[in-house]
Amino acid sequence: MSASPTLVARTGSFFHRYANPGRFLKLGARLQPWLTWPAIVLTLLGLGWGLFFSPADWQQGDSVRIMYVHVPAAMLASAGYAALAVCAVLSLVWRHPLADLAAVEIGPVGACITALCLATGSLWGKPMWGTWWVWDARLTSVLVLFFLYLGHITLIRAFDDPQRGYRAAAILALAGAVDLPIIKFSVQWWNTLHQPDSITLTGAPTMSSSMLWPLGLSTLGISLGFAALVLARTRAAVMESRIQALLSSPRRNQGNAA
Amino acid sequence: MTRKTRRLWLVIACVACLGTAAALVLRAFSSDIVFFVTPSQVASSPPPKDRTVKLGGMVVAGSVHRERRGETPVATFDVTDGQAAVSVHYEGILPDLFREGQSVVAIGTANSAHDFTASEVLAKHDETYMPKEVAEALKKSGKWDPRFGPPPSAASWNSMTVQDARKDLAAPAQPQSQPASPAPTGSAP
């Protein structure tokens, strides 16, 4: 790798420093407890606070407590797909091997959290709106995101040559990223049954601080949990690929010898 | 190196093209993506009688009449978007969140420009979340009447605690004229 100081080259070399599986495993093992334990503690704290100590909403009553699961799940559903898109760029442009392994592992976790978002949304919609499901822009775009995850999961495993699967899935991840701004702005661009965001970058949150705190805690905790899961799975995947390599090389040697 | 740079630009160009295409498609179908039509849209161009439409708007304060016809509850109420109002008839159980000043989506058919028969009514709550006590305190201080629209700006109440609100509610006896009541804490951070 030449030391030409272009941004592309430098970005590449920065990421390739962690392409070495041994170095990644060592770093990952050290990082893992710092993700896992705060994730567990913060999630339990946030959800416990939300479930038992935060006040009920003036019009929704106790049903508002579903928010403490639903909103973090929704945020991570989008964030997980954004991570897939980043992995796709790293894979397509820099051919980064770890990005491919990470993409394989992000897919199922992201699909699970999207399913959780849809399910809790349904469970919230039935008592409040009066319906399990409507085809409004927000709900439909999140359902599309769920199917994008499912497509990614199957595509990346669909080929005998894993490299082709990585390539195809990366293209899908990038193309599907178009859905992310649609999800985000659907409640502003079109009228929907789903209410607009309570927490925005520009204005004061239209939520009492006694509900905002537990929501922030559970969001932080569940995000760390997502990261911890992806890291653990990617570490396992790196080890598994090493096992594959070890298993195939001596057997070939034996075959040659025999 | 140049190959990587070229691949990067290729990826950027593809994503840009795809994004533009998606934006154009969404723009073109924008009127189909909206979940409901507003009363003023119904008033200006009434949809055909046999078409199911979703009518969204706010329930006009004082317009709700509930009665019972045999077993089924029957409700009549006006839905407005501020410019036009449509009268909605609905037979069935209204959702829990239904109230005057609440946004609702009525699914049904328009009999005329101002007359609508709903087969289903959904409540559409807004994005404000506050404890009951805070809502009561805001109502009592005269800053907000839920029957007439959304609450005041969030910064004026989102740091009010339940204890503050209880104090506000307990303190003055009956200050219907508003200046007597103490302003909620944190009105201007």
Add this chain to the structure above:
Amino acid sequence: MTHLPYIAASYGLALVLSLTLALNAAWRLKTARARLAMLERGNLRPVQPAPRPEAAPSSTDTQTP
């Protein structure tokens, strides 16, 4: 106006899902680590030389502060 079943179902779902994912990840890590250690000790090298230090961690993944 409590809707307890809906709330319980939401939290229950979250719990089940996170437990499943976490246990699956922990199990994968554990088996992968064990198999890797076995392979590196047994197959690659003739049995004698001491295993590499990274190949002998404790059984849980979170004990490396």
